[in-house]
Amino acid sequence: MKRILVVVDNLNSGGIASVVLNISESADTENYIFDYIVYKQPNKEIVQRIEKIKGKYFVVNRLSETTPFKYVKNIREIIRTNGPYDAIHAHTSSFIWLSCLAAKKENISIRVGHAHGSKNSKQFLLSEMFYSTLKFLNRKYCTKKIACAEISGQYIFGNEFDFIPNFIDHKKYLTVNKEEIDEFMLQHNIPRTFEIYCFIGYLGGEKNPMFALKLFKEILSDHSNSLLLIAGEGPDSNQIGEYIKENKMENKVKMFGNTDKVKEILQISHTLLMPSFSEGMSMALLEAQISGVNCIVSKGVPKTNDIKAGLFHQCPILSVSNWIDMIKEVKKRDKISQIEIVKSLQKIEYNKESVVKKYEIIYSNLNSE
Structure with a gap:
């Protein structure tokens, strides 16, 4: 022993x-x-x-x-x-x-x-x-x-x-409890017909959360049936809350703080936004890809975060218009199956x-x- x-x-x-x-x-x-x-x-x-x-x-x-x-x-x-x-x-x-x-x-x-x-x-x-x-x-x-x-x-x-x-133990994220997901969406008043984006991480510093919020405001201008779920806390929490109120986005952005419901958030999300100035290896990014979520990331996110399943999309320019274009392009792609995700993890020994x-x-x- x-x-x-x-x-x-x-x-x-x-x-x-x-x-x-x-x-x-x-x-x-x-x-x-x-x-x-x-x-x-x-x-x-x-x-x-x-x-x-x-x-x-x-x-x-x-x-x-x-x-x-x-x-x-x-x-x-x-x-x-x-x-x-x-x-x-x-x-x-x-x-x-x-x-x-x-x-x-x-x-x-x-x-x-x-x-x-x-x-x-x-x-x-x-x-x-x-x-x-x-x-x-x-x-x-x-x-x-x-x-x-x-x-x-x-x-x-x-x-x-x-x-x-x-x-990550990928089996935890490939197993979906429909009843728990339904309850989560009902509890937080999340419509099934909405396009759901998420930001998961520290609200401040290198994570650059305000960019994600400004990006989402632009998304709403063309697609009002969209929702942004934010999980995390940090020094920018108050600024984010004020921005949401100033732009009348209270019904379009939900802040969960530090939560144990990240799995549920990822299971219902279509796109994760990660505009970090700098990043190491992100557990949230791995969890998102394993859950089949498309991830739009900045050039500050190392490519070692890519599990090679076609869900890691890096935008070289940190501008709202470039990210909007990439989101539109990613939406056109076919959904990645769970089998393909597991094969990718095993192939790269992640x-x-x-x-x-x-x-x-x-x-x-x-x-x-």
Whole structure:
């Protein structure tokens, strides 16, 4: 039995949380147990999922609430008290190296750093020299460096990393419960005759949600029987709400906040809009394609998000008119079958079995220093 200690911001919401739980729940439970260090108390549902796979969780202060010395000390104490662990797997952005340093001091030879997302130039104000130092430290203390996208690996490690795609258990998204979908549409007053668009993700920063809203306003001018479903929260939430009211779109745009109904939203959507300035590997984008939803994306979205099933449509210019033209063109295409989607996942090895096997090899056979 191998024991893996996972370090992650939180498990309650977001793409990284989904990645972490997908890995843990898909691994061979007879051979692997996962414990978690988190900065936020898991909710009841997540606690039940952790207990189901026989794991434990430990809540520590995030780095901004403590000092690097105390942070490392806390992780070392968790390892000593609850170990031994065979590997540590850290998902904590530029500061992956701190938990890996703690693991090295406690003689954990397999130390995996995992890069997600992408750099937000508006948020990072410190010098490039500072971030170059963090990249060096991440490379120094991680014995295995993983990225879900090229831009993610370059930002966290600089170089010397391996690409492993995020994955989803596609069976969950190919199975449709008609009664649940009917209830969801009835509850939210969603007409079946409408063309449904969706935006799923953080409402702010690099996700560029206001572009999606302005694009949808233009769509409405020609096709009034359209609806935009927005799932997510963020600093732009109030601005989005005000824009909706100012343009009298209250009956055409529905905001769900952070919701557990993403599957239902995707099952009834025809088109996902992702106008991100920059993106890593998006779980929402994978979920959408697996659900058979056409995805219109910006050039800031890496092509590694494409599952090669004919549902990934990249618009090189971030202008409303160009996106309108692409949406019209995509509407003319034939619907992609579930069989074709599954074959595509397996062919490019984005399916669960292929990806989990790579992690099991890392946890078991990585050469120690």
